[in-house]
Amino acid sequence: MTIRAPSRKSGLLVVLLSALLLAWFGNAAMASVTTTQPPLRHIKINLHDKAALQNGALYALHMCTACHGIQGARYSELPPVLGLSKSQFLKYIGTDGRHYHDTITTNMSPELMTKFVSMPPPDLTDIALRRSPAWLYTYLTSFYVDPARPAGVNNVAFYNVAMPDVFAGMQGLQKPVMVEGLRFGSPAKIAVGVLPLTQGTMSKAQFDRTARDIVTFLYAVAHPHQAERARLGPWIIGLFLLLSILTYFIYKLYWRRVITSDERWWRIGR
């Protein structure tokens, strides 16, 4: 009775052949870009930066919620995120505690907003999951003057956005930096950045920091269990890592019997 181990040589040949084939095919599989993507501004989110979170919360709750809801979240879940006590929080945002356990809604009705800007603004609960922090940061800081639009402004990150430039007072107006590019496969002028046009109440650095704080807050709102995840994750994963090592030795312990009970089998193919 002759028993042969599978040929290793043929396996190598198969790998070589398929590599050749894939390289050949891959040559033609160039991804086609349909729209020139404007570069996003770099941002670093730090959820431990309580001052940034508090500043962002102030703008988000006083400015953003004028039109946008944050319906998924409740006011009551914010104090621990911002590192404040309940009374500190209420004092900080300047309200009594009547709606403390309510969800964060807007007073603008969808119908009214549709009249104002053609559609109800998106809810901001999960906006930082829908969009990356870099996108949100770019979006908030790069409105530019575009007389062709109903609100008079356009946006680098969001072409033909309906939202008016609510930051014009703080940031000042801006003009676009245009390049030739593709939009949905057709040649078009694409805005890739902005330059200041008028001076606002804030300097560029001040406004950038404000925008970063707002994004940080929105990111925290969209990741309500981030602290719990970070605390629990290593334990659970560590537990199963430990179990993996333990069960591996149990498996080897049990299987030693299989190997010794039929030594011939163990030697086959080696």
Next chain:
Amino acid sequence: MFGWFDQRLPISSLWRTQLTEYPAPKNFNLWYFFGSLAMLVLVMQLATGLFLAIHYQPNPHLAYWSVVRTIQRDSHWGWLIRDMHIVGASAFFVLVYLHMYRGIMYGSYKKPRELLWLIGIFIYLALAAEAFLGYLLPWGQMSYWGSAVVTNFVTAIPGIGKPIAQWLRGSFVIGLPTLNRFFVFHVFLMPVLLLALVLVHLIALHQVGSNNPDGVEIHANTSKSSWPRDGIPFHPYYTVKDLFGVSVFFVIFFWFVFYKPDGWGFLLDKLNYTPANILHTPSDIHPLWFFLPFYAMLRGVPDKLYGIMAFAGSFALLACLPLLDRNPIRSIRYRSVLYKLNILMMPASFLWLGYIAHGFATEHNMVFGLHVTEVFYATFLVLPFFNKRRSLGASVAWLIVTEAVVLLIDVWMYSIHAHGWNLMLLTDWIPATYLLLLFGLAILFPALTQDTQHLPERLTAGGIFH
């Protein structure tokens, strides 16, 4: 006390015949973890799904917020349970795809396991339906428009398509009736069907016994006590081994649950973080990763009905594997070099289709989809070539006929929708080159189609974990 129950329920006899005295081949390798892991994930999906269903509201006005607010934020551990359900769905498909490919590699669909394979294909179909139905429930943008696209495909079936689509949706568009019935199908009908099919799959497996990486029938070589010489009791040997597999699986699984629950937008589309908006069609609608290859087929074929046929046909091809591959040698280990190449090309073309569907629906991507679909189909339809040694004439005939069929299909497809010449020239050669390589090598080097002459009679020890 136990005796009282055992006389009335076959507890100890089942334990004996199905576990402690059920012979399993000694040489299961890494690939044999995925079946039991898939079963574990099924149980996990049922358990997490139960808790999600308690808080979920199958109503378009409430659905999105019942997920985002009630489940994710207001209920204890709701976020963990939902993320486990999301990651579990994708894990299920990863495991099932690996499990299926294991069967393909080691010829587990061959006699006497054809029915076992077929039941498995039905499990895959039920799983696909379950995943599709569940994807509508969060009522996000991609949920809504994805379901709209898929239910629209059905309308391409001549005559009965439109009534079927209306019956599926319970309306003319996706709405409350659709959500209600998808919810009921997702939490009741499909899970029951899946459980029943998995049970039948297991019964069929234990009737015919497991295949193994060598493809050797262990029951053909038994000791005097009729115990297979190469068999070991499933319990404790494979239970302890699977415990190790489960632990490693959970390390990966929980890494995703805790750190990347949406898997960079692959496990849960980023667009689904926006509530469904019937007035706002997204510019790019695509399914989750596990359906992407089929989506490339649907998009690639320039006619809706033929696209559906190509999509359904790929399931039919899988079901027909026992008929296509009739070579008596089961395991890929003892098959020819070109057969191995073809078996490697099967998932490679499938993954490539997924990559294509991940991109935008440009003409470029559509034409690529069409031609890679042809390669995927070819990997199945050339299997009969490897059933026995072919003469030089037969190899030449296979080359000419398959190339002619591809050419005819391309001409037919271009007659439906004329793509640009440059796109044609850029992509037409993909299936043509594959067939030319396969049969060309078979003609030039007949040794590459030579299966092993020496099949083992007993099991051999192979790669990772034997």
